[in-house]
Amino acid sequence: MPPLYIIIMAFYTFLTAYILYIVVSNTLKEKNIWEQAMAIFIIVPLFMRLFFIK
Amino acid sequence: MTVNYRLSGWLVVAASVLISVPLSFSYVSMWKDDTIIPGLGVTQVKWLSDYVPELKGTLGDTRVFILEGKEPGANILVLSGHHSDEPGGWMSGMVLIEHARVEVGKLVVIPQANNSGFTHNYPQEAHAQSITIPLPNGQKRVYRHGSRTGNSAEHWPDPEVFIQYPSGQKLSGDEVRNLNRSYPGRIDGTFTERTAYGIQMVVRKENINLQMDLHEAQPEYPFVNAASAHPRAQDIVTLASLGMQAHGLDMGVEVSPDSFRGLSNRELGDVVPKLMAVTMETANAEQGKIRGITDARLPVEGKDAFYVAAAKLGNLFVPWDENGWPLKRRVGRHLTAFLELATALEETEGKPFRIEGVPFYNEVVKNDVGYYLNPLPEGGTKDTGFRALPGIWRLMTQE
Numbered sequence: 001m002p003p004l005y006i007i008i009m010a011f012y013t014f015l016t017a018y019i020l021y022i023v024v025s026n027t028l029k030e031k032n033i034w035e036q037a038m039a040i041f042i043i044v045p046l047f048m049r050l051f052f053i054k
Numbered sequence: 055m056t057v058n059y060r061l062s063g064w065l066v067v068a069a070s071v072l073i074s075v076p077l078s079f080s081y082v083s084m085w086k087d088d089t090i091i092p093g094l095g096v097t098q099v100k101w102l103s104d105y106v107p108e109l110k111g112t113l114g115d116t117r118v119f120i121l122e123g124k125e126p127g128a129n130i131l132v133l134s135g136h137h138s139d140e141p142g143g144w145m146s147g148m149v150l151i152e153h154a155r156v157e158v159g160k161l162v163v164i165p166q167a168n169n170s171g172f173t174h175n176y177p178q179e180a181h182a183q184s185i186t187i188p189l190p191n192g193q194k195r196v197y198r199h200g201s202r203t204g205n206s207a208e209h210w211p212d213p214e215v216f217i218q219y220p221s222g223q224k225l226s227g228d229e230v231r232n233l234n235r236s237y238p239g240r241i242d243g244t245f246t247e248r249t250a251y252g253i254q255m256v257v258r259k260e261n262i263n264l265q266m267d268l269h270e271a272q273p274e275y276p277f278v279n280a281a282s283a284h285p286r287a288q289d290i291v292t293l294a295s296l297g298m299q300a301h302g303l304d305m306g307v308e309v310s311p312d313s314f315r316g317l318s319n320r321e322l323g324d325v326v327p328k329l330m331a332v333t334m335e336t337a338n339a340e341q342g343k344i345r346g347i348t349d350a351r352l353p354v355e356g357k358d359a360f361y362v363a364a365a366k367l368g369n370l371f372v373p374w375d376e377n378g379w380p381l382k383r384r385v386g387r388h389l390t391a392f393l394e395l396a397t398a399l400e401e402t403e404g405k406p407f408r409i410e411g412v413p414f415y416n417e418v419v420k421n422d423v424g425y426y427l428n429p430l431p432e433g434g435t436k437d438t439g440f441r442a443l444p445g446i447w448r449l450m451t452q453e
Binding site: 003005006008009024027028029030031033036037039040043044047048051052 | 057063064066069070071077078210211445450
């Protein structure tokens with residue numbers, strides 16, 4: 001049984017990846033270039049969270 | 055003009071990833087130890103894990119510098135970096151390590167007591183990740199500028215309420231990562247309590263007579279430019295305060311209240327027989343809540359227009375003008391108080407302590423802090439890599 005911390009962080013990582021998937025797919029569907037650009041502010045912290053901040 | 059929104063969307067995603075890469079490297083760089091170049095006075099460099107082996111391989115492990123004199127005398131411990139965003143405290147510790155030589159007695163310095171706090175900072179407070187100190191030879195020394203509490207990745211999750219051990223005093227949940235609320239510590243406690251226990255073991259095993267804990271506080275806070283002492287240390291801190299007057303420095307004095315638990319001076323003074331324990335605070339605009347522009351210069355230069363205005367309205371507990379409270383003044387205060395406390399210890403307890411190379415307030419103000427730091431070796435310093443990792447990375451890599 002892995003430590004509880006790793007289990008919870010695994011869930012967090014899955015959740016982060018899912019939110020990123022939603023944000024990126026909405027960015028690709030968006031028809032307003034400024035709204036697309038605003039996605040940078042969401043994707044950057046979530047991307048860092050996905051890989052480093054644990 | 056027809057815009058290909060799918061292409062622009064992918065460009066946004068690619069730009070986000072490109073921005074994330076340097077930011078991630080910047081974030082991870084805080085996990086590496088700062089460069090400290092011990093001066094000739096340092097006779098031994100140990101680690102907290104030499105006193106409590108359970109800390110080895112964790113971010114709680116930190117360096118312990120010992121400066122031993124030729125003759126026995128008073129044993130003094132200087133703690134700094136309990137709060138890693140208070141550079142006036144930990145830079146004073148760095149100056150002692152890099153510039154002091156003990157002739158009689160023993161000086162133990164733990165400059166980054168809460169090493170875990172140095173591995174992350176408070177971006178939402180606009181705090182810089184590092185501060186830069188210029189040296190007289192043109193070089194620059196860079197130090198991490200961390201946060202008040204330890205890295206949440208080592209301590210996750212914070213409880214709703216932090217119940218301090220052993221008092222049972224209730225504090226806000228994030229204070230569970232505050233080293234200066236976790237004393238006396240315990241070996242099987244939280245991450246921060248284990249670090250506090252390590253420092254208690256340093257006090258016990260090195261037979262410390264006088265312990266000083268160096269901090270900074272907001273200028274609008276009543277307890278600033280002041281010292282708080284364990285009841286046993288009332289006499290020496292009062293004597294030191296009188297000694298400070300000779301340098302034109304006011305230092306308020308109070309006895310650490312019995313009802314405010316977890317502090318280094320209160321708890322270690324209670325559990326270690328005969329220990330004189332003192333905590334000191336200088337004024338740092340960066341700590342304050344009414345500050346203006348917050349950047350890497352503020353903690354070093356200490357100038358803030360909002361504090362000038364607040365001083366004119368009489369809302370501060372320290373004198374403040376356009377020159378502010380730069381790092382050199384705060385370090386000068388701490389070092390002068392250190393010397394005066396050592397003198398007071400000898401006068402009251404008869405334990406001699408002789409030290410060279412520690413400047414008084416006027417000297418630090420004249421020469422600036424970089425004058426008392428050692429130059430970097432030619433060719434730069436070697437990258438020591440990651441000694442310890444936080445959170446999930448440690449759990450996945452430790453043996």
